[in-house]
Amino acid sequence: MSKDFFQHKAGSYEQDPHRIDNVGNIAAAIMAQCELTSDMRLMDFGSGTGLLLERIAPRVSHITAVDVSASMNQQLAAKQAQLACDVTIKPINLETDDLPMQFDGIISSMTLHHIQDIDAMLAKLRQLLHDGGFIAIADLDSEDGSFHEDDTGVHHLGFDREQLAQRARLAGFVDIQLIDASIVLKHQRHYSVFLMTAKR
Numbered sequence: 001m002s003k004d005f006f007q008h009k010a011g012s013y014e015q016d017p018h019r020i021d022n023v024g025n026i027a028a029a030i031m032a033q034c035e036l037t038s039d040m041r042l043m044d045f046g047s048g049t050g051l052l053l054e055r056i057a058p059r060v061s062h063i064t065a066v067d068v069s070a071s072m073n074q075q076l077a078a079k080q081a082q083l084a085c086d087v088t089i090k091p092i093n094l095e096t097d098d099l100p101m102q103f104d105g106i107i108s109s110m111t112l113h114h115i116q117d118i119d120a121m122l123a124k125l126r127q128l129l130h131d132g133g134f135i136a137i138a139d140l141d142s143e144d145g146s147f148h149e150d151d152t153g154v155h156h157l158g159f160d161r162e163q164l165a166q167r168a169r170l171a172g173f174v175d176i177q178l179i180d181a182s183i184v185l186k187h188q189r190h191y192s193v194f195l196m197t198a199k200r
């Protein structure tokens with residue numbers, strides 16, 4: 001992903017109330033499923049404008065925001081000073097770039113379907129965790145392709161939960177759990193969103 005696919009969306013990204021509701025539901029699901037503590041250092045994978053991390057920030061010490069999109073990072077940078085924990089923005093493509101760090105947990109909302117090689121990414125996310133660290137990844141359940149008006153940069157039409165859990169297992173994750181996290185109302189249709197949590 002070398003191009004900024006979010007260039008034309010970044011400025012208005014937070015104006016869609018359904019998107020805000022969805023990320024709010026995902027954040028609530030993460031807080032219910034994962035034990036977050038004030039000394040934790042997390043990574044938000046595909047952090048975008050920071051909708052997810054700003055909701056998690058009051059519970060942890062530091063969040064590294066990883067996103068390839070310069071325009072989305074710019075939106076996040078504009079609110080960085082108001083966030084409830086320290087946030088470092090890493091403007092990198094996690095599919096191709098290395099991040100020589102380890103985290104207590106990795107959170108992610110609506111990003112995995114933009115990733116081409118899911119197995120490689122799961123292996124990479126595991127390496128980015130301390131032993132016992134967690135992932136909390138939310139994304140669409142399998143959909144018919146109607147979710148995105150413009151599917152540039154979209155590599156998966158959602159995910160089959162059981163297949164994704166199996167892939168996480170093969171990548172070495174344990175304690176894998178899948179729950180309903182949210183429903184997105186879009187185009188007068190409902191799209192369900194799961195949360196997968198697992199541990200290294």
Ligand SMILES: C[S@@+](CC[C@H](N)C(=O)[O-])C[C@H]1O[C@@H](n2cnc3c(N)ncnc32)[C@H](O)[C@@H]1O
Binds near residue numbers: 111
């Ligand atoms: C649909 S947005 C979700 C943003 C935010 N998590 C939210 O829920 O509002 C997906 C984000 O993932 C980022 N992204 C996609 N592929 C990426 C990659 N390979 N490395 C880093 N960021 C990536 C995009 O730039 C975009 O900001």
